[in-house]
Amino acid sequence: IEIESHLRQARVQGELSLVYQPLVDLQRRQIIGAETLLRWTSARLGEMSPEHFIPIAEDSGAIQEIGTMVLQSAFVQGALWARQMGAFRLSVNVSVRQFKSPDFVPLIAGLMAEAPPELVLDLELTEHLLMEDDHKVAETLLQLKKLGVHLSIDDFGTGYSSLSYLKQFPIDILKIDRAFVRDVDQDENSASLTRAILSMAKSLNLDIVAEGIERPQHLDFLLKHACPWGQGYLFSEPVQPARFDRLLLEGL
Numbered sequence: 001i002e003i004e005s006h007l008r009q010a011r012v013q014g015e016l017s018l019v020y021q022p023l024v025d026l027q028r029r030q031i032i033g034a035e036t037l038l039r040w041t042s043a044r045l046g047e048m049s050p051e052h053f054i055p056i057a058e059d060s061g062a063i064q065e066i067g068t069m070v071l072q073s074a075f076v077q078g079a080l081w082a083r084q085m086g087a088f089r090l091s092v093n094v095s096v097r098q099f100k101s102p103d104f105v106p107l108i109a110g111l112m113a114e115a116p117p118e119l120v121l122d123l124e125l126t127e128h129l130l131m132e133d134d135h136k137v138a139e140t141l142l143q144l145k146k147l148g149v150h151l152s153i154d155d156f157g158t159g160y161s162s163l164s165y166l167k168q169f170p171i172d173i174l175k176i177d178r179a180f181v182r183d184v185d186q187d188e189n190s191a192s193l194t195r196a197i198l199s200m201a202k203s204l205n206l207d208i209v210a211e212g213i214e215r216p217q218h219l220d221f222l223l224k225h226a227c228p229w230g231q232g233y234l235f236s237e238p239v240q241p242a243r244f245d246r247l248l249l250e251g252l
């Protein structure tokens with residue numbers, strides 16, 4: 001309850017902000033897009049992790065307003081980068097309740113109508129959402145596809161991965177969870193699983209992003225196994241827009 005009321009205040013006081021982590025073409029070591037991540041710096045509570053406050057915002061319903069703000073601001077920023085770069089992928093995390101709101105598709109439709117053609121929007125969904133046996137979920141996914149949105153599965157491999165949803169739903173991208181990437185150079189099981197996910201993605205014609213690339217050994221492994229895209233501290237942590245501008249200018 002207390003965090004919830006602070007969160008309500010946070011929106012009024014402008015304590016919420018967005019940071020962006022570069023999405024990298026691994027071969028060329030070039031930025032091709034960004035993942036949008038929410039930050040809450042509370043005057044009362046300090047730095048709050050979204051892992052902690054997003055679930056609270058979901059329960060209280062505040063996620064609607066916060067999620068809308070995230071999408072609107074990210075679009076403004078992404079549109080600038082898209083015009084500047086000639087092409088840019090903007091990815092935004094979407095929570096289950098936000099996705100299921102009747103306002104969600106109209107919001108995305110409005111944003112897509114205004115967006116420059118160089119901007120590709122990628123919505124990051126959880127396996128959890130796709131595992132729900134809900135025809136509305138499937139319907140919404142199709143509506144989003146019609147709007148030209150790309151759909152990705154975040155933290156792939158960590159949920160209840162029934163792979164059947166890959167056949168059932170119009171998914172474009174898998175984001176391999178960093179738990180796999182972390183140990184690829186040390187643990188044969190992580191290496192095998194990562195290779196298997198890469199080859200499955202390839203044969204299903206899915207794009208793929210490796211998350212949590214922290215060390216050159218991670219990158220070496222992923223390049224060796226033809227993983228096209230990645231993110232991680234090796235390239236950059238999530239940064240504020242001004243810093244991201246500099247990364248675009250100066251390279252990684």
Ligand code: G
Pocket residue numbers: 036037038039049050051054070093094095154238
């Ligand atoms: O940025 P960080 O690693 O602290 O994020 C922790 C978790 O919070 C991640 O799982 C991420 O997907 C989630 N998250 C970050 N920003 C957002 C957001 O804007 N919306 C939603 N729904 N989740 C977010």
Ligand code: G
Pocket residue numbers: 021037093154155178211212213214231232233234237238
């Ligand atoms: O669940 P999701 O993939 O949206 O989570 C993104 C989170 O992962 C962000 O909070 C971001 O700060 C964090 N992150 C990004 N790159 C790395 C990395 O290389 N290592 C670790 N440990 N975390 C990372």
Ligand code: MN
Pocket residue numbers: 035093124154
């Ligand atoms: Mn994510």
Ligand code: NA
Pocket residue numbers: 154155156175177178211
């Ligand atoms: Na992830």
